[in-house]
Amino acid sequence: MTDSISRRPATVGVPLALRAESSAQACFICDEAILRRLGIDLAHPGVMPFSVPPEQPPGPFLDIHAGDWETSAMLAFDPDGAGWPDPPQTPTQPREMKMKTQVAIIGAGPAGLFLAHLLKRHGIESVVLESRSRAYVEARVRAGVLESGTIDTLNNLGLGERMMREGLVDNGLDMRFRGRTIHLDLPGLTGRSVKIYGQQEVVKDLIGARVAEGDPLIFDAEVVRIEGPETASPRVHYEHEGVARTLDCTFVVGCDGFHGISRAAVPEGVITTYTRNYDFAWLGVLVKAPPIPDMTYTNHDRGFALCSRRSMSISRLYLQVPASDRPENWSDAQIWDELHTRMFDTDRTEVKEGEIFQRDMAQLRAFIASPMQYGNLFLAGDAVHIVPPTGAKGMNMAVADARVLARGMAAYFSGGSRAGLDRYSEECGLRVWKTIRYSSYMTGLLHRFNEHSPFDRGMQLTELEFISQSEAAQRTIAEQYVKLSDVAD
Ligand code: APR
Ligand code: PHB
Numbered sequence: 001m002t003d004s005i006s007r008r009p010a011t012v013g014v015p016l017a018l019r020a021e022s023s024a025q026a027c028f029i030c031d032e033a034i035l036r037r038l039g040i041d042l043a044h045p046g047v048m049p050f051s052v053p054p055e056q057p058p059g060p061f062l063d064i065h066a067g068d069w070e071t072s073a074m075l076a077f078d079p080d081g082a083g084w085p086d087p088p089q090t091p092t093q094p095r096e097m098k099m100k101t102q103v104a105i106i107g108a109g110p111a112g113l114f115l116a117h118l119l120k121r122h123g124i125e126s127v128v129l130e131s132r133s134r135a136y137v138e139a140r141v142r143a144g145v146l147e148s149g150t151i152d153t154l155n156n157l158g159l160g161e162r163m164m165r166e167g168l169v170d171n172g173l174d175m176r177f178r179g180r181t182i183h184l185d186l187p188g189l190t191g192r193s194v195k196i197y198g199q200q201e202v203v204k205d206l207i208g209a210r211v212a213e214g215d216p217l218i219f220d221a222e223v224v225r226i227e228g229p230e231t232a233s234p235r236v237h238y239e240h241e242g243v244a245r246t247l248d249c250t251f252v253v254g255c256d257g258f259h260g261i262s263r264a265a266v267p268e269g270v271i272t273t274y275t276r277n278y279d280f281a282w283l284g285v286l287v288k289a290p291p292i293p294d295m296t297y298t299n300h301d302r303g304f305a306l307c308s309r310r311s312m313s314i315s316r317l318y319l320q321v322p323a324s325d326r327p328e329n330w331s332d333a334q335i336w337d338e339l340h341t342r343m344f345d346t347d348r349t350e351v352k353e354g355e356i357f358q359r360d361m362a363q364l365r366a367f368i369a370s371p372m373q374y375g376n377l378f379l380a381g382d383a384v385h386i387v388p389p390t391g392a393k394g395m396n397m398a399v400a401d402a403r404v405l406a407r408g409m410a411a412y413f414s415g416g417s418r419a420g421l422d423r424y425s426e427e428c429g430l431r432v433w434k435t436i437r438y439s440s441y442m443t444g445l446l447h448r449f450n451e452h453s454p455f456d457r458g459m460q461l462t463e464l465e466f467i468s469q470s471e472a473a474q475r476t477i478a479e480q481y482v483k484l485s486d487v488a489d
Helices: 010-017 032-037 110-121 134-139 148-156 161-166 186-190 199-212 332-342 394-415 424-446 454-469 471-483
Strands: 061-064 073-076 098-100 103-106 126-129 168-170 172-177 180-185 194-196 221-227 235-240 243-248 251-254 272-288 295-300 303-309 314-322 355-370 377-379
Touching: 103 110, 110 126, 110 199, 110 394, 126 221, 134 199, 148 161, 148 394, 148 471, 161 199, 172 454, 172 471, 180 186, 180 454, 180 471, 186 471, 295 332, 295 424, 295 454, 303 332, 314 332, 355 424, 394 424, 424 454, 424 471, 454 471
Parallel strands: 098 243, 103 126, 103 251, 172 295, 251 377
Antiparallel strands: 061 073, 168 194, 172 180, 221 235, 235 243, 272 314, 272 355, 295 303, 303 314
């Protein structure tokens, strides 16, 4: 007996539907014996059993309503035990409790998704396990600056078509202070530019391609344990649709972000962490209004602000706020007042106002965990390093990790040499530290620090004065902005 919509066994689907968090309101089942076979307590408040006259055989469908009437689910019931013909199985729905693959990837953010696609290009199989739903992952708004290495990677995978069409080329980076603007001409200073294309758009493209290619990417699959990461055959334990499952593999890659479980699977004492927590955050908004022409970071006595964009009609704007603040604490009018002030836009004409249709908050933190591997477990992206967002390096760093790892795995699976993989942490280390250094420098240069003395503030503004007069200093900043995440494939 299977759930005709999601193809879950009814023994799984029905109890799931009855869990408190499913908001089940009622469940009609025609036969008490069936209820018992499904393992459902007749006294469950979500169940209202009623009898069918004994002379009437049970019908072929069991109508089980979970949630409100519109979302109720129909379960197919096979009274003869002959079984219903199986509908085509979508590749993202695992049928087996046990699976095996070459590489188990935990997390479907940029690190995990890029890695899965890069491995596939080398003929290496992987399964991606993601604890959240597809809708949640695709809607998560984050930064949106793609360095050339990231652009090339997406294009080389054959997945850059929408980015090339919809992404905006960004040739300039502006820094504003004391009402003046330092314009960094990126192609003039470095020969390169960056592209503005939201991280969630990249994620959508990578997920779309993975699903279209029929490769395993399992949403709502929460990894709870990694068994034997130090052995040649680790096992990943995860929960999917209320059922405990396992995935055996040669390598596990933890791409599960800062709060994931992979880093914690490494025994204590192996990994050293380095952290700086800032006492401020960024309040981010998406606005229906044309953006200002160049990405502009501003340093104002009241704090940092950033004007970026997502399209020619959508602005992406940020304000430095205390770490303890909440997006809902800010009225739209307060956001606009603060943006105009910090941008030195005194007549309120430069930063165009419009409907604020999305708000989020990001805490600022610098974090490095080293080494990035333990036995056959590798860690990539936010799982092992977090940059403060000034400089927009988070996704680019994650992609660079995935590229180094994919290269090492390709060498291993084609010739059996582990040398590249063994050097993974070492190879990433300097790039990661350099990226953290740059992001921390830009954060220090542009934000308001409560602990700053008038002397510190004077130094900060003088540094900006110096940059405004020195092409060499401008080139140094521009160069790191466009190509810190370069790695060889
Ligand atoms: N099981 C399965 N998936 C998990 C688990 C778990 N136990 N824990 C976390 N995840 C998933 C999260 O739901 C998330 O989708 O791992 C994914 C991690 O993705 P990201 O946070 O996007 O991290 P990463 O891929 O390293 O990308 C780094 O994202 O956070 C931004 O600024 C950061 O731009 C950078 C980029
Ligand atoms: C963005 O466009 O979201 C963005 C741009 C620059 C940053 C961070 C985020 O430093």
